[in-house]
Amino acid sequence: MSFPNWFEVTAKDNFNEYLLKYKGEPGVKMLQLGSFAGDASAWLLENILIGENSHLDDVDLLIENFELRHFNFDWEQVRATYLSKTKQYSNVTFHNETTINFLKKAPNDYYDFIYVDASHDAVDVLIDGELSWMSLKVGGIIAFDDYTWGVEDFNNLRTPKRGVETFHQRRHNKLTLINKPTNQIWLKKESN
């Protein structure tokens, strides 16, 4: 069974451009919030996280729920697809829980890259960004997907934009914008 490959459509070019510097480096730690069928995971594991002790943490609930909006997926098949794409790699850990639960336990100053692509509700995106902050190393990168999705209605709290902008605004003096924001926004953490 095949599922939408959102990674290919909206993210791959940015991953190629901004994560290449980590390729083959030892000890690189990455976190993906919302791993779905494993397209971004497989690409990261194949192309970037090939250095010694490099590791990917993937977090996904993999069940149908209100915030997901994807009501037609067979989530057991999504899970099977994720596992088939990642099973050949020993340096990935799948965390089958909510992003909030995971982030509450995540270590400080740990990740070089955090990809925020789980719930797309503005408040959830803001919470995921805020809880990620202390886990992201100074010098690390945080990227948000679907920044411009549904922007025609700024009052729509069911899209990421207001969450991303609140996060960025709140920490603007501690972050550098590293891309021209399109469907994604990529930010580098300059200080705690």
Ligand SMILES: C[S@@+](CC[C@H](N)C(=O)[O-])C[C@H]1O[C@@H](n2cnc3c(N)ncnc32)[C@H](O)[C@@H]1O
């Ligand atoms: C857009 S998809 C992720 C796509 C993936 N990053 C990629 O590039 O292939 C969003 C995923 O986030 C998960 N998700 C949504 N809300 C979540 C939450 N609160 N906690 C954990 N996972 C969540 C969904 O189950 C879904 O698989």
